[in-house]
Amino acid sequence: MTPETARPFIDIHAPVAEALASGKPVVALESTIITHGMPYPQNSEMAANVEKIIRDEGAVPATIAVIDGRLKIGLSDAEREALAKTTGTMKLSRADLAFAVAQGRTGGTTVAGTMIAAHLAGIRVFATGGIGGVHKGAEKSFDISADLDELARTPVVVVSAGAKAILDIEKTLEVLETRGVPVVTHGSDVMPAFWSRISPYAAPLRLDAADDIAAFFRTRQALGIEGGMLVANPVPAADEIPVETMAGYIDAAQRDAEAQGVSGKAVTPFLLSRILELTNGASLKTNIALVENNARLAAKIAKAL
Ligand code: PSU
Numbered sequence: 001m002t003p004e005t006a007r008p009f010i011d012i013h014a015p016v017a018e019a020l021a022s023g024k025p026v027v028a029l030e031s032t033i034i035t036h037g038m039p040y041p042q043n044s045e046m047a048a049n050v051e052k053i054i055r056d057e058g059a060v061p062a063t064i065a066v067i068d069g070r071l072k073i074g075l076s077d078a079e080r081e082a083l084a085k086t087t088g089t090m091k092l093s094r095a096d097l098a099f100a101v102a103q104g105r106t107g108g109t110t111v112a113g114t115m116i117a118a119h120l121a122g123i124r125v126f127a128t129g130g131i132g133g134v135h136k137g138a139e140k141s142f143d144i145s146a147d148l149d150e151l152a153r154t155p156v157v158v159v160s161a162g163a164k165a166i167l168d169i170e171k172t173l174e175v176l177e178t179r180g181v182p183v184v185t186h187g188s189d190v191m192p193a194f195w196s197r198i199s200p201y202a203a204p205l206r207l208d209a210a211d212d213i214a215a216f217f218r219t220r221q222a223l224g225i226e227g228g229m230l231v232a233n234p235v236p237a238a239d240e241i242p243v244e245t246m247a248g249y250i251d252a253a254q255r256d257a258e259a260q261g262v263s264g265k266a267v268t269p270f271l272l273s274r275i276l277e278l279t280n281g282a283s284l285k286t287n288i289a290l291v292e293n294n295a296r297l298a299a300k301i302a303k304a305l
């Protein structure tokens with residue numbers, strides 16, 4: 001599966017290599033959420049827990065990252081723990097993944113970066129928290145995540161809780177539609193908003209069973225339609241923060257980002273950590289719960305595939 005030219009740069013963790021060779025289900029996990037999305041030690045606990053959830057569902061987890069220039073498909077417990085503690089790591093998307101490999105650097109892979117690596121390794125399903133998308137005010141800043149383009153070109157099913165609610169969800173849905181990315185909500189008629197189960201926007205497509213999501217992806221590939229797809233899985237009701245409660249915190253964080261002139265790759269990590277402060281940690285608890293929920297569904301889809 002992995003192209004010959006890529007092999008010298010990639011380390012596939014033994015359990016992942018074995019699963020891929022024997023056709024067992026594998027779920028990829030990103031690492032920007034570890035390096036830039038959550039503070040230590042919650043990031044480390046979350047990353048270990050999510051791997052366990054995938055194993056308990058009968059699939060093999062593959063956390064993806066670049067460590068000292070090696071593109072890692074699956075990490076050992078020690079590597080994952082060390083990454084969670086490392087500060088000053090890069091945030092790696094399509095533009096800079098190969099830079100980190102060429103320069104021997106260490107970094108967390110974003111949704112886009114993780115999709116590229118998962119596809120190189122032959123992994124078709126990937127669980128995350130929320131994808132990047134069109135930022136509020138994008139008409140001025142042009143800040144649109146590379147995650148959207150990646151979904152359009154790389155054949156991986158990405159299981160998320162929607163687009164992070166710090167984004168303009170309506171514009172994000174528009175861009176996904178333009179780029180031909182199916183957005184399938186799991187068990188809901190409306191698009192979720194990351195920390196909240198609902199947003200004001202209707203679900204473009206809805207499926208309630210992992211088997212049906214897998215069948216949709218298979219059919220797409222059979223028809224020769226390239227690219228990935230986005231599954232939007234609402235956070236469990238017990239863990240959600242109502243959309244009205246979040247709105248005020250998101251606006252406040254947004255204003256702080258503007259006042260401090262935060263731009264480019266720093267925007268998403270800044271907003272997430274500011275919202276964590278403003279909600280006294282409640283947003284982090286919800287973030288962890290939704291990633292775990294997504295891991296469970298992703299494992300079921302991987303098994304069905
Ligand atoms: N989801 C989370 N926390 C995160 C991210 C997603 O719950 O930190 C990361 C993902 O790696 C996503 C990235 O790809 O944020 C988007 O960054 P940007 O908006 O700069 O493309």
Ligand code: MN
Nearest residue numbers: 143144145264
């Ligand atoms: Mn951006």
